Amino acid sequence: MNKLSEEKVFRDPIHGYVRVDDSVVWQCIQTKEFQRLRRIKQLGSTSMAYHTGEHSRFAHSLGVYEIVRRMVNEVGDLKEKLTEYEKITVMLAGLLHDIGHAPFSHSFETIMHKKHEEYTVQIISQKSEIKDILDNYSPHLADDVAKVIDGSHPNGILCQMVSSQLDADRMDYLLRDSYFTGTKYGEFDLERILRTMRVADDKLAVKVSGMHTIEDYIMARYHMYWQVYFHAVSRSYDVILKNLFKRLVDLYKENPTKILDEYPMYRNLLTKEILSNEDIFDLDDSTCLYSFRLMSKGDDKILADLAMRLLTRNLFKYSNPQNSQDILSKLKEKGYDKQYYFYWDHQTQNPYTPYNGQTHSIWVLMDNGEIAELSSVSKIVSSICQNSTYQDEKIFFPKEVL
Amino acid sequence: MNKLSEEKVFRDPIHGYVRVDDSVVWQCIQTKEFQRLRRIKQLGSTSMAYHTGEHSRFAHSLGVYEIVRRMVNEVGDLKEKLTEYEKITVMLAGLLHDIGHAPFSHSFETIMHKKHEEYTVQIISQKSEIKDILDNYSPHLADDVAKVIDGSHPNGILCQMVSSQLDADRMDYLLRDSYFTGTKYGEFDLERILRTMRVADDKLAVKVSGMHTIEDYIMARYHMYWQVYFHAVSRSYDVILKNLFKRLVDLYKENPTKILDEYPMYRNLLTKEILSNEDIFDLDDSTCLYSFRLMSKGDDKILADLAMRLLTRNLFKYSNPQNSQDILSKLKEKGYDKQYYFYWDHQTQNPYTPYNGQTHSIWVLMDNGEIAELSSVSKIVSSICQNSTYQDEKIFFPKEVL
Amino acid sequence: MNKLSEEKVFRDPIHGYVRVDDSVVWQCIQTKEFQRLRRIKQLGSTSMAYHTGEHSRFAHSLGVYEIVRRMVNEVGDLKEKLTEYEKITVMLAGLLHDIGHAPFSHSFETIMHKKHEEYTVQIISQKSEIKDILDNYSPHLADDVAKVIDGSHPNGILCQMVSSQLDADRMDYLLRDSYFTGTKYGEFDLERILRTMRVADDKLAVKVSGMHTIEDYIMARYHMYWQVYFHAVSRSYDVILKNLFKRLVDLYKENPTKILDEYPMYRNLLTKEILSNEDIFDLDDSTCLYSFRLMSKGDDKILADLAMRLLTRNLFKYSNPQNSQDILSKLKEKGYDKQYYFYWDHQTQNPYTPYNGQTHSIWVLMDNGEIAELSSVSKIVSSICQNSTYQDEKIFFPKEVL
């Protein structure tokens, strides 16, 4: 009943095939909520910096599922220690972890009143095609999947698999984003990580013989952040996006009826405290892109200008924050409203966060059977952690100002 | 003046880098017309069959340009025989060959009154940002680029480079579509083709020592058609797309005002004979996807149903045409209108078309200095050509009918 | 008892990992007979044409084993229908199929009195470390493995898996030789072949939905033959090798004692009718290469010259056989002995041989459950088979002659 009569597959350049043989997984993939992810680019604005990074959250979500599926089938300790129900739960959590994601990544959340993780839980827990399928499988499944995703599940191993510093989510996106952007920074040895993964002391750990592979993975993540995710072009696009939505909200406050008439796709966002699952289905990249074209023809000059910049990749320039006084006075001089034409952007990323009682650290299984926190045994990782924070500050503004 | 002060590059998984050092090329890439291609998927409906085939015509167009750029820089005969002006002309033709493309590939053309190639020429030849840039470079450039694209340029070699059976367009899309879909069928040895390319008898030819590489390329193309481009899932999506637009046009004929009000994004398409360059800028994947969501909530049941099928990948099933009587009577029985719920689809593809006085054949430069048409010297290719046409017929209909 | 306590793996660029969890397989890999394969290049003289094709028969043999292992674990029909004993038998047959191979591929067999396949059977069946291990597992195992290898095993499916037109041997070498030579011609979609493999009518078959993949595989093999295996540089090296051994045998006939003294490594080959397993252990690439250096300093001018040519890749030139009279008279004129300085080489290869009652054809499982021979259902394959034989003739001689 629960297994498909024949395994279904999705061709995938990262994993060869994504393999599905559980009926409940297959059904979730067919839902409107999951199919929506086809219309949201995984990397949002990053495709402005790496033009081939155009893959969707749909592809990434299948990839996360596939890594979880391999964990529960290929990592001996997980295969033995997890029940069938727990395996289904964690595979679904991998598959569905991004189901509530807004278009254009985190910039869009500035006008949403909840974070995407909360919407993910909402779609799983409240009336939706997915909720029906999970309920039909087992009355507690929706709740358990949501708990794995929000990190509150009593079996911490399941949470670690889907959301920790060495989880299926990060592992898929590093490999996938590398492949599609054509950079090599995010590559690491997934096969070897899976081979050296163990359960020890009720935690997911990696054998010490695989520690170099983990170091390589940590560095891959570090490099992807600086080379790809924090690329100035991508940040510039996001800055304009944030300013555009700020302008939209400000205009709405001035004249709600006009704005709701002109931009009906943002009615729910602008008027409701919390979006319904149905409302979320209507939000994807195409919603925004279509709205940008409307805005570009609208009568508000600022909104039109910012929208056209996004459509034609006519982005802001950046400079060192020490030049901000100079830039601000030039903006004033040339008549640009600094609320919408200036942004002080601060990015920070730690290659690895050692255990502090809260985060999910990476654990290493030593030859003597004990587990140690990664930075206590890896010289490379401890070197990197001792250093002060890795950060970058830039100010963004129109190049016409100079 | 015409060269950039520093070479600009685009990271690309197929070519490593796409390299630009001509100012006119760089300027064309920045235009709104070219940036629009970021919002049109190269493979249209094929991403429903191969979910990672989500790359854009923007990426493909840069790739075609890059192959042309390498030809004029690395193929000795072209490097020597073409003037600088001809080199610029053919590189721009490669870059801009898809500039008039509609969203969702050829299905969309059913409601356009001109083919995309004609719109490409229109954008290059009539008022547009691109036209301005080309005019600024040289008064005849726009005209010459258009002629290379429509095949009427007096120097046939330039036309061959951009549009023939062995051109930069096909070479890029085979490699690119293979890479992004994660299939291997489209791979062939581009390096060796470039190395063995010569000009002989005023034609682009390949040295006989590279003939096996060409055979491999022909087969790559053949396999990509049957495995990827003509995949039943992709055709099913296209079938629904065509039926949806048919329904839209029929409804428009019944009640024009209502439809134009409800679907303002199709006003120009439905009311104008020929779209302006400005109109085309408004057409991209997001236009369609946004419209499908509007339709899915509209009051026409058929339009709503077809639109929702596209959004949720709830596609038509297919069968052998010999079952069409049976299917048609079942459709009738269950109350489906066959105009919108049935489609007889016929696909045909020849691996290679020998010279017939019209097509651009592939020419082989023999050791004695003469050129021969490919099928006259390759046993593999002649075997394949002798065979009757390669074709496939399928009927499509909702699975609920069965 | 028969399973290793922990799976052992070999990192492999083609298969990711070669995985071993049967103790008998692991033990066979540790034998002196199997370790000898590390010292025999898979491609012999081909590394003179493609200089990075330097991988060993050891790597290939592990690869063949891995493909067989995946077949018996991943192809549902094989997993169910074969007994554990049959699975072990066929995996070992894959692993050991080349165990009797001489150095430098088939050229070396000119001075051996048995073909390498016979020596393979001899090593498995007569006193050897391998024989001991197989006997220890089961009294009939050595015999059964040998029968799978020589094609006489009653279960024809096992023979098909290891030696047919679509077997693990060919599949591994195409992928491996492509990867290591850096050509792309041999690539095909192994994953999809494994996914579409079935057992029907007591034969290994491929579902019709995988037929394009098989066509691609057939073409891959065809191209690898002409582009890689039959490369003129490789044939030229082999021609000199054959002529050198011919010279050695002729000198031995004149003065056996002298030759055996000078070239002790060839004592057994020159004096015995059949080599012992111990003798074969002494034969590998290093034996030949070391002997060539001795020969290059020996007092026979012809042997010295031919040997030095091999060591320094100073190979023969080739020409069309129609020039043979001319070449032969020039050889005579310049004092070259045509027995050792001339060779008429004829290569022939059929992309695919349809069923003729003897060969193992490729079978396609049709949608109606019946099986059909590949060329009867594939237009591409039948086109290619109808054509007359694919062949090439060349004469080889020293370039100093011209």
Place this chain on the structure above:
Amino acid sequence: MNKLSEEKVFRDPIHGYVRVDDSVVWQCIQTKEFQRLRRIKQLGSTSMAYHTGEHSRFAHSLGVYEIVRRMVNEVGDLKEKLTEYEKITVMLAGLLHDIGHAPFSHSFETIMHKKHEEYTVQIISQKSEIKDILDNYSPHLADDVAKVIDGSHPNGILCQMVSSQLDADRMDYLLRDSYFTGTKYGEFDLERILRTMRVADDKLAVKVSGMHTIEDYIMARYHMYWQVYFHAVSRSYDVILKNLFKRLVDLYKENPTKILDEYPMYRNLLTKEILSNEDIFDLDDSTCLYSFRLMSKGDDKILADLAMRLLTRNLFKYSNPQNSQDILSKLKEKGYDKQYYFYWDHQTQNPYTPYNGQTHSIWVLMDNGEIAELSSVSKIVSSICQNSTYQDEKIFFPKEVL
């Protein structure tokens, strides 16, 4: 005169093609000294740990040449600032830098009285086919090439290109060893390094925008050392190799005539202070492998045992040095001579050595036009350098002891 009439290429999986259009480069490749490198594995004993790492120094040397060739053609500053003669000099230095290498890497040097770098200079500077070719090109060329290789050339940039912490040698071997072993640790972005390379302050430097790529390269090197080059299996093979040659030398001291008679291939090594170029031609992997087979049948039990261990990969086990007393007493007990059956091996590797007045550091070209030493600007690199040395100690001994 100096350019080939047509560019020659070598297919290469790392670089696509290795391209040669200088006659003097082509001629050097054809020499017996360069062709010898085909018979020496790049990774020596490492192929015992990674069985597909079987590529030769020939392939690596061509790769180093190709990277140097690209530097002088693609890095604008080098293209402009170096003379044609300097370009030829440095390309040849890249090509020939390993020409004096012994088989089996550094283990073999234990019985040579000179380091391989000195033999490289000897072959270039004293009578050899290579010397003749270089002399024929220009009277000072041999001397200049040798100076680039030994680091004494007055133009330090040339030395940096071939031998520094960011040189063509390391760049090729990391990529090549990764590819052939099937690991991913050694991959880094060569294209971007070439793109960001500049000459500043008479040094080769990398623009600060490429600094992350350099960090990635440093980590790649670090990981390759620990995961591949210092793999315990490889070190175990080397340990036996060293002990075997120690035994050979000890036996030779006892009875020179007997040993020279039995192992004629080591006559020069055992009797001469310095090998001639002719002697070096006779030393390659096949010399050693053939000698091991002779030794395995010889009457010295220790030599025979050690040789057979090498031939059958029956290697020593390793343990923590703190167990050495225990192991040594067990060896004594079981009658093993600790001189040949025990080895204390100490490996150390620094990911990067900051400038100390002697080493060739890596220089970063800052936005203000000044250059800075890498560890002063990269947090990651400085973190790693601050740490104490990265090292590993192991003792090796036969597993039969336990």
